[in-house]
Structures are given as C-alpha cells and as structure tokens.
Amino acid sequence: MDRQLLERTDTGMPTRAVALDIDKIRADFPALKRRVGDFHLAYLDNTAATMKPRQVIEAISEFYSLRPANVHRGIHLLSEESTDAFEAARAKVATLLNAARADEIVFTRNTTEAINMAAFCLAERLKPGDEVLCTALEHHADLIPWQVLRDRKGIELRFAAVRPDGRLDLEDWYSQLSERTKIAAFAMVSNVSGSENPVAEMCAAVRRVGAISLVDAAQGVPHMPVDVQAIGCDLLACSAYKMLAPFGIGALYGRYSLLEQLPPYQTGGSMISSVSLEQTYFAPPPSRFEAGTPAVGDAVGWAAAIDYLQGVGMQALHERELELSRYLHERLSEVPGLKMLGEYYPGKPGIASFGLDCAHPHDIAQFLNEEGVAVRAGHHCAEPLHRALGFDSTVRASLYLYNTEAEVDQLIHALHTVREIFA
Amino acid sequence: MDRQLLERTDTGMPTRAVALDIDKIRADFPALKRRVGDFHLAYLDNTAATMKPRQVIEAISEFYSLRPANVHRGIHLLSEESTDAFEAARAKVATLLNAARADEIVFTRNTTEAINMAAFCLAERLKPGDEVLCTALEHHADLIPWQVLRDRKGIELRFAAVRPDGRLDLEDWYSQLSERTKIAAFAMVSNVSGSENPVAEMCAAVRRVGAISLVDAAQGVPHMPVDVQAIGCDLLACSAYKMLAPFGIGALYGRYSLLEQLPPYQTGGSMISSVSLEQTYFAPPPSRFEAGTPAVGDAVGWAAAIDYLQGVGMQALHERELELSRYLHERLSEVPGLKMLGEYYPGKPGIASFGLDCAHPHDIAQFLNEEGVAVRAGHHCAEPLHRALGFDSTVRASLYLYNTEAEVDQLIHALHTVREIFA
Amino acid sequence: MDLKALYREVILDHYKKPRNTAALEHTSIQARCKNPSCGDRVTLSLDLDNGLIKGVCLEGTGCAISQASASMMTMAIKGQSLERAEQILQAFRGMIVQGDPEPQQELLGDLLTLQGVSQLHARVKCALCGWSALEAALEERHGEEVDLELDQSLPRSSAGG
Amino acid sequence: MDLKALYREVILDHYKKPRNTAALEHTSIQARCKNPSCGDRVTLSLDLDNGLIKGVCLEGTGCAISQASASMMTMAIKGQSLERAEQILQAFRGMIVQGDPEPQQELLGDLLTLQGVSQLHARVKCALCGWSALEAALEERHGEEVDLELDQSLPRSSAGG
Numbered sequence A, B: 001m002d003r004q005l006l007e008r009t010d011t012g013m014p015t016r017a018v019a020l021d022i023d024k025i026r027a028d029f030p031a032l033k034r035r036v037g038d039f040h041l042a043y044l045d046n047t048a049a050t051m052k053p054r055q056v057i058e059a060i061s062e063f064y065s066l067r068p069a070n071v072h073r074g075i076h077l078l079s080e081e082s083t084d085a086f087e088a089a090r091a092k093v094a095t096l097l098n099a100a101r102a103d104e105i106v107f108t109r110n111t112t113e114a115i116n117m118a119a120f121c122l123a124e125r126l127k128p129g130d131e132v133l134c135t136a137l138e139h140h141a142d143l144i145p146w147q148v149l150r151d152r153k154g155i156e157l158r159f160a161a162v163r164p165d166g167r168l169d170l171e172d173w174y175s176q177l178s179e180r181t182k183i184a185a186f187a188m189v190s191n192v193s194g195s196e197n198p199v200a201e202m203c204a205a206v207r208r209v210g211a212i213s214l215v216d217a218a219q220g221v222p223h224m225p226v227d228v229q230a231i232g233c234d235l236l237a238c239s240a241y242k243m244l245a246p247f248g249i250g251a252l253y254g255r256y257s258l259l260e261q262l263p264p265y266q267t268g269g270s271m272i273s274s275v276s277l278e279q280t281y282f283a284p285p286p287s288r289f290e291a292g293t294p295a296v297g298d299a300v301g302w303a304a305a306i307d308y309l310q311g312v313g314m315q316a317l318h319e320r321e322l323e324l325s326r327y328l329h330e331r332l333s334e335v336p337g338l339k340m341l342g343e344y345y346p347g348k349p350g351i352a353s354f355g356l357d358c359a360h361p362h363d364i365a366q367f368l369n370e371e372g373v374a375v376r377a378g379h380h381c382a383e384p385l386h387r388a389l390g391f392d393s394t395v396r397a398s399l400y401l402y403n404t405e406a407e408v409d410q411l412i413h414a415l416h417t418v419r420e421i422f423a
Numbered sequence C, D: 001m002d003l004k005a006l007y008r009e010v011i012l013d014h015y016k017k018p019r020n021t022a023a024l025e026h027t028s029i030q031a032r033c034k035n036p037s038c039g040d041r042v043t044l045s046l047d048l049d050n051g052l053i054k055g056v057c058l059e060g061t062g063c064a065i066s067q068a069s070a071s072m073m074t075m076a077i078k079g080q081s082l083e084r085a086e087q088i089l090q091a092f093r094g095m096i097v098q099g100d101p102e103p104q105q106e107l108l109g110d111l112l113t114l115q116g117v118s119q120l121h122a123r124v125k126c127a128l129c130g131w132s133a134l135e136a137a138l139e140e141r142h143g144e145e146v147d148l149e150l151d152q153s154l155p156r157s158s159a160g161g
C-alpha cells in the first residue's frame, strides 16, 4: 500500500468528520476490560461476534426480571408486556433497515436460518433448468443451502468468480445473469476479503431479468447504514450478535408482497389460522414463518443494541471503521512476509485476512492470543474463496466501533513476535 | 372430585416427603414480586413459560459481560471460554435427560424446531403407504409437521383418539400401531388436559414394530425426572424456557446410532466437514444439525436453570407439584358452572383447563388478570383436542415449583368474581 | 380504565342482549369475519337501499367484547349512508387500534364507551371482529369470510407502541 | 504453561525438521487423517515385521502442533511392538484429551513435553491428527483417510470440563 493512502480520505469526507468518543464507548463494554495474562485484551474478532455493551446486558436482565412471560398476546399483564417488547423489537429492526412495514421482518435464529428459510420457501417456484446465481466468495451459509436446493429441484447453480484482488468479478457476474436466473444470492460484504459489493446496482439488474434477489448482509447491517428500499432487494439476511446484540436471533427481511406468496417453513404453534387433524390454514407473514415460541429475550436485547448503535449513528460508526480499516491495512502491509487475501482499496470495510510465510495461521493465532490479541484462524466458513485465492486458511483481524489504533499496534507487535519465533 | 382424594396421597409416598422451601424459592424470582393493580401477581401460566430465577439471569449477564465471543473453538481466550460454556451446557442437558453421551443432544430453538427437524430428517426413510402414528391430543407442534410430511411423502397419518376424560385412548393407539407404522410421535404430558402418557411402555411397543419413537416432552422434562434410556425413546424434544431458562433454546435428544444415519436439516457454517462449490461433506452429530452460530447465551442460561432445578431435586419438585395439582383440581371442582376439560386423577400433573357456563374464556382471563391471576385463554395450540372434547377454547391454569396454595385460592376467588359479574 | 365498569355498564348489556339480530327480509350483502386466534365469528347482513343501510342483521359467537362491539356497531350504522358507515369504521379503528387520544365524538356517539378496550392490547382484535365484517361488506365482498389476522388495518407494529 | 518455551524447546524443532520422512522400501499399511476444521493432514506408512514396527514414514501438512506431534510419535513407535504402540497411543490420548494429571511417563518418554497442549483446548485436535492416523493403521484400515471429527475418542463433552 502506498504512503499516499494515509493522506487521502476514504470516503471523500474529512477524516473524523464525526468523531466517536471511543473511550466513552469502550467503557460500556465490560469484556473489553479483560486481560489476557499480562496484556490488555485487543478484541479483533468482530466478524465472528461482537462484544456486548452493558445497555444490552441490562435490557436482557430487565426483561427476564420483570416480564419473562410467553408472547402471542396472552391476556395477563406479563404476557402483554412481553408481546409488546417483542413486537417493538420487530419494529426497531424494521426501522434500522428502513423496511416499509414491521411485518416485513421475520425473526430467525441467525443469518444461516434466514437463508435456509428463503431457499426452502422459494423452492416450489423452481423447475429443472432454472438457475440460481451465487458467487465464489460466499460464506457457507449462502452457499450450501443453494447446493441443497440444486440437488432437490434439479436446477443449475452458477457461481460468479472472485478476482485475485478479493473482489467479486462483476463482469463475470453480469455475464451469468440471464432470463434463466430465478434467484441471485450474494453477500453485501465478504466476511473474509472484506470487500463490498455494489448491492443496489446488482439488485436492479436482478430485477430486470425478473429474478429474486437475496442479500447476505451479515457483514453489512452491523457496519453501515442499510436501507432495503434503496437497495431494492427482495430478501436480506442478518444476525444480531454481530451488532452488539445477544446470540440466538437474526432476521430475514422480505418484501411483503413476496412474503405473502411464500409457503411456511417450520410448522407448529402460532403460525396457523386454523388446524384440524386433516388440514391446516396458515397465518399471514411474519407469523407464518415463526413457528413455536420465539427468542423473546434475544429480540429485546437486539432492540437495545439498535438503540445503542443509532445513538452512536450508523454513518459515524461506518466512517470511523473505514478510518481504522485504513490504518489496519497500512500497518499490516509493513509486516515482512505477510500475504493478504485480497487487496486493500479506499473504503474497504475493516476485515483483513492474511497469512505469514513462516507460520501456520493457527499457530499465529495462538501466539497472538498470548499477547492478548483475539483473531480467528481458519477458512472462516468460506473454503471456496480461500481455495480460489490460493490459501488453505488465513488469520483474520476485524474491527468494530470500540477498536483503537493502539489495538492495531498490539496486533502488529504480536505478529513481529511470531516472526521472531518462527523465522 | 370426592373428598377422599384429599386424604389419599398421589404418589404412594407420604405427602411432602421432601418439603420444598417455597418461600426461599420464591425469593429467587424477581418477577414473582410484581403486583397487578392492588393484587399480588399469581403466576399460573407455567405451561406457556416459567419465570426465571436470578441465578439464571445472572449467568446470562455474566456470560455476556465476560465472554461474549463466538464458539467453534476459536483460538483466543474468550472464544475458548465461550465454547467451553456452550459444550458444558450440552453436557448438562445430557445429564438431566440421562443421555448416554453429550453428542446425543442437538440444540434447537424450541420443541417446535426439534420436531420439525426430526420430521424433515426422517422423511427420506419413508415411502408411500408407510404410516406415522400421532394422537388427537398433540400440541400443533407435534401435529402440523407430520401433516406436512404426509403431504410431501404421500404417507398415511393416523391419529389415536382421546378419551372423554382427556387421556389418550391407549387401546385405540395400540390398535393403530402396526408393522406399517414407521414413526410414532406422542406427548409425554398434554399441555391442555395435563394427562400423562405411559411413554416407556409406548416406546417399547413402538420398538417392537420396528418404528421410531418421538416423545414431545415439552411438558415432561420441566416437571419430573426424565431418563431417555429408561424411557427407551429414539427421539425426544423439549424447550428450555418452560424450565426456568431463557427463550431461544431447546433440544432434540436423539439416540446416537440414529442421529448418525440422518441427513442434515439446515445447512451452512460449522456443520460441514469440507465444502467446494460443487459438493459438501457434513460433520457428525450433533454439529451436523447445528448450522450457523448457535444461541450460546441461552444455552448458558439453560445450564444455570438445570443447576437450579437439580439443586431443588426433580423428584421433590415433582411431588410438590402433584400435591398442589390435587389442591388446584379440588378447589376448581367447587366452582359452580365450571366445566373441566378432562378429569382429574391422582398423580395428574399441574395443568387444568376449563370453561365457565356464564363467560367466554378470554373474558374470564381478562378478569382474572384484574385480580392479579395470570392464566392463558384459547385453544393453547391444540385445536383438535379442544374440538374432540367439545370445547372451542378454555382457560388454563398451570403450576410450577414456586406456586402456592394461596395463589390457587386467589384464582378461585377471582373465578367467583367473574361469576358475580357475568351470572 | 375500570374493567368492571366497562363490562357492567356497556359490554354485558350488549353481550347478553345483542341488538339487530332479527333476520332481514332482504339481504343485499353479507360478510363474515373470523378471529383465527380463538375461532370467534361475526356474520353481518345488510339491506341496502339507494346508498343507505336500511336494515342490518348480526349473528355471531364469541367473547363479550367481540359480540358487544358488533352489536353496538349495528346500532351506529343502521339507517346511515354507506359513506358515513365508512367514516364511523375509520373513526372506531382510530380509537381502538391507533389509540387516538381524541376520538371523533360526533361520529362515534355511544361507541366512545368502548374506548378503554384500546388499552387491552390482547382484546383489540376482539373489538374489531364485527367491524372487519363491515369493511368486507362495504367493499361488497358478498358472502366472503375474512380473517381478522389478514386485516391490514391492524399493524403488528402498533402493538409495539 | 509457557507457550513460547513449548514451541521453542519442542515443537519448532520437529515442525521444521520432521523425523522419519524418508520413503519406506516396503509399506505394510498406510493410513491418513484429516482435520476437517482446517484441512490439515497426516499420512502414516508402517513397515510391519512380525508384530514389530520396523519402519515408519510420515508425510503431512499443517500447523506446527500437528506436525510436531506426529513427528514425535514416529520416534516413539519406531521399533516398538504393535501392542506397545497401542499403549503409547492410549497414554498420549489420556494426557492430551482427558488431561490426565499424571501421564504415564514410562510409555510417553519425550512425548511428555507436549503435555501443555492439553490446556490449549482448540489445539487438542491438532496434537491428535497423527495419532488418529496411527489408530487407523493399527486397526489395519489400509489406505483409509479418517476424519478427526469422527474420532470417538474425542468427546465434545470433555471440552466442557
């Protein structure tokens, strides 16, 4: 990376236009105060899961202390309150994504379930010869469900290639998109190379061929303003725990007019209109897709996380992340023998995957942990992308709003230690 | 109900052989201290969801404060700790159910997902003409997935009848079990009539015809000692939030030798052995059935709930519940114009569903709430059972370890108020 | 809100003696609504004459709130123009669903006594059952049974307010 | 446990210069093990003679712990009887998987220096990769590739301890 980069700004806006008060933010996260041996924890595994602020932890505690009742409009006070809290969380997610109505938000366990649900519910619209267009840089969650669908329905599954710089080969993608395409599924941001796709432009192209678009926004929604109406997607999936919220909840956003046409996924209580031993009539969306008792406490925690993020401001958070991402990539480029998976470009989100010539990623991660630096090693559930770019596995460092330049320095220092030991 | 009942003991053991210290228990549940208007809360909606003790709430807070990292054996400290906590929860559930090994526990969102998963994964073993034997007293969660399977695979779905006293017609069930039966699914305890099925005997019969047994133990596991090896079931489903734990987690227990033969359900990350764009190899159980990031915090909360319940003792808890159940049913039998769905019998679990001749169940529940009594009104996700016994809907009162005779009295008093208003 | 007073002063009267239950000689349009969460039902028949609701007949089974609300509705719309019935419908929804703090007195009349139901979130649907049948009738969906859950006027997100 | 010392004193030596990598003239049995969570591999060939492991050849790619552990294993089993190799295997698993506080010194010898790995929960599998290949070889599963995840000796619940 050239020196000039530091002088440019990534977004065209003056750097730190809206400065986040990072010390104040960090004080909200109890886990960030932990130490690993003699070192401060430098938590750089945010792509896998983020830390939780006390506001979220307290919202969960409060919910379970005061109104731990089941939802579905039970008539007693606690159930009323629990139902209200659950539906308020749905409305909050809808607002975050700028959905046209709260009923476009289906709660799921995570992104994986959201995509499985979509693939299952779309299956009956497909016939042999139809095509699903995927990409080679997807997370397994946005890949294997389509393989399953392919095997189940006898359709064609196509993959747009990834370029050596770690970005989607858009030309290849466009060349494979055709009238035969019925579904196009792609990530908003790769969880490995960190590169971002032009999702609005892609969704428009998908619409033009009359296909359905699904955006895997697991690494998008937590990190930037996302507006499903502006993007123009039909379906969009994300996970709460990657944005300060608890594990156990995520969402499938769906355009209401599409959701209405889809059959249910799981079946059971609270998704029915009437049931006899012989036949069942299903409720309208989103209930139709939410069988059984939902993860109410996790939804309440998610709502608190969204409040927190909106308090900081998604745009401000995004700009700060791009700033720190630039610093991260710059410092990494100074480490001898380090090979990046993909290339940095101004505006690239804060995800960096790399290897060292002298050591295996798992050994690197082991020594990074010894110096308090938390990263992931492996293929990060994207084996095909790793293979395409000539890696078996990588070390991945990834950022969020509470990370600092000092933590990046700590990572770099630890990488030098690894080099000393292994070289 | 005759007076004699009060003098008999339900279990053959002296009443209150092991007395629970209910005041001490109640002090652990913050929500039980709430008031509704001028009344103490009498929470009698335990079949829908139970309250949570502070031990569980604190375990969740501690988890998110200290180790909110993703699982799957990340190499850094927080991920190690999170993975350990998650797998310890699995081991704890396995111990609670006396599973032969921890790997027989698949974490799901709830009972509904557990049964959907089972029905989906068993589908490919079925061919037209095969039969699934269900019963007319199932919760929709143990009914609709089998209807879906029937429509998908062209199999026969049979239902054993319910008797007027609210219990399964075992004779009818046996008469419908045959060599053609491939799967038999039935509840351990009905969530409406409260009656208990002889599941060990039934599972033995299912095994004799070479079929697979699935026990819906959503109302069993929370309320009595459950030993999957003694019951001899192949599969068993339950939900954590009905046993002091958070929403968002449940389990499918499966005999390992059966789980090993089943295909995956949802697909994505962490359930694979290797992935290419063309093909995927799946991991062994339980990973194979747990695609994507699991509900780690909820699992940790469940583990704390099991600690709490085992501290009280499942047998002691069960005996206390039977004692209070007897009192509940006796007091209800004194209310004029009250019609029970099903009949009391000594040893019947603490679930009572009923109507009043003068008022609609939802209006009754509304007035009960005015006097602080929390119950459910409706068909409780068991429409066919209601219809079979001549009800559209009922009011349901249900008990757990923290309930008292005084709360039952409060219910009875409120029912008299309803009568005054409506009669 | 005093639940006992609400029931004693308004609801029970209509629940026990629903008005306008006599069969019509002539039925122009009939529509039904079912609340799928409990199975309760209202069937509404209208005798229309030149844009006026000349006659109305109510049949139904269900909770006191659903039946009383439907009964009071029949009194409010009988003899009114279709236009005014539509206005009353919107005003009632505004009061019960959106929780309009200043409901439209002039249109609602006696129906104002049901205002307290807007606070019983789980019962809002009950109060709307008859009105959803009316809506279907006004849209001339003859003989149709609408499902209360499908009712777009009942945004789930409002429940989160 | 001092990670740097563990690597510097034991692991790196074997990682950089794995022992027993020369091809065998005669191979009686060959088995492979793959760790599916990272794709790392060990291939083990044995030259058996009358119940004795006369020759052993190691091939593999992977992290330092997996390759060093496999290399040390070849030294431990070379020249030993099949029976004793089985005993060493069990002793090693006891030390690494069950965290046996008093590992069997007499059987393990130099392998004792790997004891610290039992504390690196995420790396226990790494240390076992070569040993699972050995197990397959002892069971005479010629040419087979076993999956480390499938290894029944690695109870997930132990991870919860």
Ligand SMILES: Cc1ncc(COP(=O)(O)O)c(C=O)c1O
Pocket (backbone or CB within 6 Å): A047, A048, A110, A111, A112, A113, A139, A141, A142, A187, A189, A190, A191, A216, A217, A218, A219, A239, A250, B268, B269, B291, B292, B293
């Ligand atoms: C781009 C992307 N898609 C999908 C997923 C799967 O998310 P989950 O495990 O929450 O289902 C992830 C998680 O890392 C991801 O980064």
Ligand SMILES: Cc1ncc(COP(=O)(O)O)c(C=O)c1O
Pocket (backbone or CB within 6 Å): A268, A269, A291, A292, A293, B047, B048, B110, B111, B112, B113, B139, B141, B142, B187, B189, B190, B191, B216, B217, B218, B219, B239, B250
């Ligand atoms: C007997 C029975 N089965 C299944 C269920 C469904 O449970 P869940 O909503 O947790 O999936 C319930 C819940 O009330 C139940 O009581």
Ligand code: FES
Pocket (backbone or CB within 6 Å): B362, C035, C038, C039, C040, C062, C063, C064, C065, C066, C125, C126, C127, C129
């Ligand atoms: S309870 Fe059915 S409409 Fe009120």
Ligand code: FES
Pocket (backbone or CB within 6 Å): A362, D035, D038, D039, D040, D062, D063, D064, D065, D066, D125, D126, D127, D129
């Ligand atoms: S990381 Fe693959 S075996 Fe160690």
